[in-house]
Amino acid sequence: MDSIMNMLHDICINVRSKVSRISREEAGISLARGAGGDITKKIDKVGEDAALEVVRSYGIGCTVLSEEAGLVYGSKGKRDESTSNDDTAHCIIVLDAIDGTTNAVRGIPFYSCSVAYATSDRLSSITHGAVMDLTSGDIYYAVRGDGAYMNGSRIRVANTSNDKAGYVIGINLSGISIDRLKRMSSILAMTNHIRQFGSNALEMCLLARGLLDAYIDVRGKIRVTDIAAAYLIIVEAGGMVVDEHLN
Amino acid sequence: MDSIMNMLHDICINVRSKVSRISREEAGISLARGAGGDITKKIDKVGEDAALEVVRSYGIGCTVLSEEAGLVYGSKGKRDESTSNDDTAHCIIVLDAIDGTTNAVRGIPFYSCSVAYATSDRLSSITHGAVMDLTSGDIYYAVRGDGAYMNGSRIRVANTSNDKAGYVIGINLSGISIDRLKRMSSILAMTNHIRQFGSNALEMCLLARGLLDAYIDVRGKIRVTDIAAAYLIIVEAGGMVVDEHLN
The missing domain is CATH 3.40.190.80 (D-Maltodextrin-Binding Protein; domain 2)
Structure with a gap:
């Protein structure tokens, strides 16, 4: 696993750890409307903070594009690009700390943490992606050109039949x-x-x-x-x- | 737990145990069309056989109404009502050994065993019901007049709001x-x-x-x-x- 995938993996693990500590009642508390347009729930905020904590600990100067907070610049989470390292100055981390918030709040065991690493603002520039099932801890990930994996095992889409x-x-x-x-x-x-x-x-x-x-x-x-x-x-x-x- | 609920519980446990031993490829083998009109898959047959095995071991003379086999009479699984005991002669066991066969065959972890006990052929005569999540082993059950439970804890429907x-x-x-x-x-x-x-x-x-x-x-x-x-x-x-x- 390369260092970027390590970071994405650590983000998922930290999000899962932090959101597992809050009760369902607390998870469902409504905060302000997030950058994505939906009401941010407490669990979204806890998840996002956990993710940003890991990004900062890696000290890379990525722009973070997040479901709740919108654009967050720089390794310190400040809108200050001077903190960027040269080799990562143009990277973007695309984050949805909790995808499936309603399920998480209701107790339906199907919600996830989604995080990707891109070199520009186009989907085609995404080089790394990870999605963790926050109930089971199963992790799905891919590095461009290296295939897709679930918990270390190669995965492939179904062979479609005519049925x-x-x-x-x-x-x-x-x-x-x-x-x-x-x-x-x-x-x-x-x-x-x-x-x-x-x-x-x-x-x-x-x-x-x-x-x-x-x-x-x-x-x-x-x-x-x-x-x-x-x-x-x-x-x-x-x-x-x-x-x-x-x- | 009364003896009927014990039987329903044992049916679920045996179904889960037997179907966990077959591979997904084997589970998906198509057999004949079942009584319910759908194609019976191997996993349906294995599940139903596991359920009937438990019914027979309890030696009660219920009519079994099953998704796959249709009506099965008597404690020996024969169409012979003379095997019935007097106190259970008019009981019906309503069985769907595998509800969610497609999920089971595809590996989507959401399928169940459903079994109910009734004193006549009307829904209102059902006195006992049990549904087991065959992935997690969680069991939901109810006895008429005694509330509904999941793994021993009382469950209730949501308080609906106006939202x-x-x-x-x-x-x-x-x-x-x-x-x-x-x-x-x-x-x-x-x-x-x-x-x-x-x-x-x-x-x-x-x-x-x-x-x-x-x-x-x-x-x-x-x-x-x-x-x-x-x-x-x-x-x-x-x-x-x-x-x-x-x-």
């Missing part, structure tokens, strides 16, 4: 408009096995493992912080990620 | 017709948190635990073997189960 009725398709329908829902109905009618677990990043990892055959989100609301790490994991697992125009 | 946007609603959309989907769209648009995990019985137990606020299945396909045990667990947890006419 469409047997497909298991993850779809994010939460808060979807009726218009978009109608556009989805032919897909929904195609398979007997629709799933929605409530953490985009972790559902994309199930796809990378071959447990889902497709994962679809056409709500028009998905954020780069939700998908940055899982995007690389899917690509390195042999899968494909496209936008709604199939680009 | 509809905060509701977490489980909906079974698999293979739903476009017409029914349209009728669901206002509900789908109401909440930001839709879930579908892939085991009706276990999702109904999440409702009984207060982790979901509602669980909806309007495909018109649900079978009594899918819901018998969870029906009693929800009712005893303070919840309500209604059909599509709200009866």
Whole structure:
């Protein structure tokens, strides 16, 4: 494991450790609205602080783009790029400390920490990604060009067959408009096995493992912080990620 | 725990033990079409055999109504009511040994064993129900009039608030017709948190635990073997189960 992946791994471990210490009641306390537009819950803040603590301890001068705080510059968490080292000055850490906050607060054991490392502000510049299942501690990760892994074992997307009725398709329908829902109905009618677990990043990892055959989100609301790490994991697992125009 | 609940508990434990010994490849082998209309997979057969083994060992003369085999009469598994004891001659065991077969075969850790005991062929005559999460071994159960439990701790449905946007609603959309989907769209648009995990019985137990606020299945396909045990667990947890006419 290289030093960047070590850092991503340590971020996930620290987030899991810190959020495991707060009660469900405390986890669900509402704070202000986060940079991503959703209400930040206490568990989001605790998770994000745990992640930033690790970034600072590594002393690298990355820009952190986070679900809750938005852009945080520099290794000290200050908006001050002078703290950057030369070799990491242009790196970006894309963080969703808690993906699946509602599940975490309700006690549904399906939520994750998602963190990626990129060299510019484009998805294609992501070189490292890690997603940890915060219930089980299972970790999914990928380094560009080196394949995708779960707990040290190589993972690959499923070999799709022609038996469409047997497909298991993850779809994010939460808060979807009726218009978009109608556009989805032919897909929904195609398979007997629709799933929605409530953490985009972790559902994309199930796809990378071959447990889902497709994962679809056409709500028009998905954020780069939700998908940055899982995007690389899917690509390195042999899968494909496209936008709604199939680009 | 009374002797009937002991039997249901033992059925779940034996099912979990036997299915844990077969590989995923073996689990997914297709056998004939079961009584419920779906293709029976090897894991369904192994689970059902494990359940019937326990019923026979208890020597009671129940009719078993099972997802795969349909009606099985008598304590020996023969269609012979002369084997019944007088005090149990009119009992029915309603069994879905593996609810969530697709998940089990794909490796998605959300499938269950569902078993109920009834004194007649009506849902209202169910006196005992048990559902085991076959991944974790968590067991949900209820005896009529004595409340609902998970691993020995009392469970209750959630106190619903007026914050509809905060509701977490489980909906079974698999293979739903476009017409029914349209009728669901206002509900789908109401909440930001839709879930579908892939085991009706276990999702109904999440409702009984207060982790979901509602669980909806309007495909018109649900079978009594899918819901018998969870029906009693929800009712005893303070919840309500209604059909599509709200009866």
